[in-house]
Amino acid sequence: MKAPQRAAGRTGRRPGYSGSREAILQAAGAQFAQQGYEGATIRGIAAGAGVDPALVHHYFGTKERLFVATMRLPINPAEVIPQIVAAGVDGAGARLATLFVHTMRELAGANPMIGLLRSATAHPDAARLLREFFTGAVLEKVAAALDVPQPRLRAALCASQLMGMLVAHEVVGLPPLVEAEHDTLIAALGPVLQHYMSDPLPGD
Amino acid sequence: MKAPQRAAGRTGRRPGYSGSREAILQAAGAQFAQQGYEGATIRGIAAGAGVDPALVHHYFGTKERLFVATMRLPINPAEVIPQIVAAGVDGAGARLATLFVHTMRELAGANPMIGLLRSATAHPDAARLLREFFTGAVLEKVAAALDVPQPRLRAALCASQLMGMLVAHEVVGLPPLVEAEHDTLIAALGPVLQHYMSDPLPGD
DNA sequence: GTGGAAAGTCAACGCCTGATGAGTTACCTT
DNA sequence: AAGGTAACTCATCAGGCGTTGACTTTCCAC
Numbered sequence: 414m415k416a417p418q419r420a421a422g423r424t425g426r427r428p429g430y431s432g433s434r435e436a437i438l439q440a441a442g443a444q445f446a447q448q449g450y451e452g453a454t455i456r457g458i459a460a461g462a463g464v465d466p467a468l469v470h471h472y473f474g475t476k477e478r479l480f481v482a483t484m485r486l487p488i489n490p491a492e493v494i495p496q497i498v499a500a501g502v503d504g505a506g507a508r509l510a511t512l513f514v515h516t517m518r519e520l521a522g523a524n525p526m527i528g529l530l531r532s533a534t535a536h537p538d539a540a541r542l543l544r545e546f547f548t549g550a551v552l553e554k555v556a557a558a559l560d561v562p563q564p565r566l567r568a569a570l571c572a573s574q575l576m577g578m579l580v581a582h583e584v585v586g587l588p589p590l591v592e593a594e595h596d597t598l599i600a601a602l603g604p605v606l607q608h609y610m611s612d613p614l615p616g617d
Numbered sequence: 618m619k620a621p622q623r624a625a626g627r628t629g630r631r632p633g634y635s636g637s638r639e640a641i642l643q644a645a646g647a648q649f650a651q652q653g654y655e656g657a658t659i660r661g662i663a664a665g666a667g668v669d670p671a672l673v674h675h676y677f678g679t680k681e682r683l684f685v686a687t688m689r690l691p692i693n694p695a696e697v698i699p700q701i702v703a704a705g706v707d708g709a710g711a712r713l714a715t716l717f718v719h720t721m722r723e724l725a726g727a728n729p730m731i732g733l734l735r736s737a738t739a740h741p742d743a744a745r746l747l748r749e750f751f752t753g754a755v756l757e758k759v760a761a762a763l764d765v766p767q768p769r770l771r772a773a774l775c776a777s778q779l780m781g782m783l784v785a786h787e788v789v790g791l792p793p794l795v796e797a798e799h800d801t802l803i804a805a806l807g808p809v810l811q812h813y814m815s816d817p818l819p820g821d
Numbered sequence: 822g823t824g825g826a827a828a829g830t831c832a833a834c835g836c837c838t839g840a841t842g843a844g845t846t847a848c849c850t851t
Numbered sequence: 852a853a854g855g856t857a858a859c860t861c862a863t864c865a866g867g868c869g870t871t872g873a874c875t876t877t878c879c880a881c
Contacts, residue, residue: 535653840864
């Protein structure tokens with residue numbers, strides 16, 4: 414039953430390729446997602462990767478930089494946004510809702526976006542990063558792709574609903590949402606996103 | 618310039634009524650709201666209240682119990698829900714949106730709900746508390762007051778949008794939302810909440 | 822082959838955290 | 852006037868945190 418144990422008290426470099434760096438990144442992603450920036454610990458991440466805590470610093474320097482290295486979105490907005498908007502504004506709400514719900518359910522429990530949100534609530538830098546990412550990589554892209562008035566406001570409204578669904582579903586765990594079928598959530602969200610994207614707003 | 622300093626190195630009970638307990642509760646509320654459960658410290662709270670850290674334990678025992686003592690919602694759902702639903706389902710979306718946006722903007726920066734959310738993301742107990750509170754005190758009440766199919770699911774959908782607006786506005790600080798007029802947000806949110814409350818859903 | 826760089830561990834540092842217990846002062850009842 | 856109780860601070864504890872520097876072992880280029 415003796416599993417090939419990592420870091421078995423042995424010092425010095427291991428023979429062959431160990432994949433420790435990737436193991437650390439993966440463990441860090443899981444811990445940040447589950448416990449947020451403050452809650453996750455270097456020691457815990459190292460244990461999860463089967464590695465000495467000092468090795469984490471060897472690779473990433475500080476916890477802060479490890480966090481930054483870990484952060485990424487589950488989907489690449491640069492390629493997804495055109496896909497959703499391409500066929501025109503009509504039906505874009507339904508397409509976005511479908512993509513979002515499926516991604517959320519598939520990544521349940523290991524959603525990097527949740528890690529970002531968890532961290533953003535306790536770590537101002539993460540909040541700033543999230544804001545800059547959204548305004549830069551999402552809002553602007555959507556604004557460029559969507560031919561409607563006030564595109565940034567509309568994108569932000571969509572983001573508010575999607576973030577909220579994520580928090581209510583993954584963090585708080587509201588039972589009616591967790592137990593609902595994919596199609597129910599999609600049917601509920603679709604018209605909302607469509608409303609934000611194309612219905613008239615004050616200031617149009 | 619010598620302000621009447623609290624806890625000026627003097628030991629023993631202070632003459633007169635000091636209001637220390639209330640000062641601690643207020644400081645704790647602010648710290649939990651701004652930094653979440655893990656981020657807030659007993660020492661920081663004590664300093665904010667102008668008091669020795671040990672006095673916090675004297676009154677509340679543990680950090681956990683102080684947190685519970687601090688938690689409350691900005692509005693009392695027991696009296697607000699009937700008010701919103703009373704005049705019928707029609708227009709309830711707009712009424713809820715108006716109440717929500719005004720409350721959110723008035724409490725900006727000191728919203729106890731944000732403290733709960735921040736804490737829920739890092740502290741499973743807070744998440745459980747938030748879930749139990751929502752299912753018990755909100756979802757059930759709404760379910761009883763609303764004469765529509767699947768009331769709990771509808772209430773949860775509304776909650777997801779409101780939580781999301783709170784996170785996007787207060788935590789992430791998306792510029793288009795922060796800069797929008799009250800009326801713009803209300804006009805955007807109203808139809809969404811109305812949709813969740815009264816439009817047909819799969820499973821009706 | 823030989824030497825430098827990378828991979829890896831170990832032990833320890835200084836700091837901050839929540840919590841405790843003893844001691845001091847004021848208040849309230851009788 | 853006396854004594855109990857509540858309010859309050861002080862010094863201190865043990866434990867966990869991020870981080871560091873020295874040391875060992877393997878890899879790779881020349």
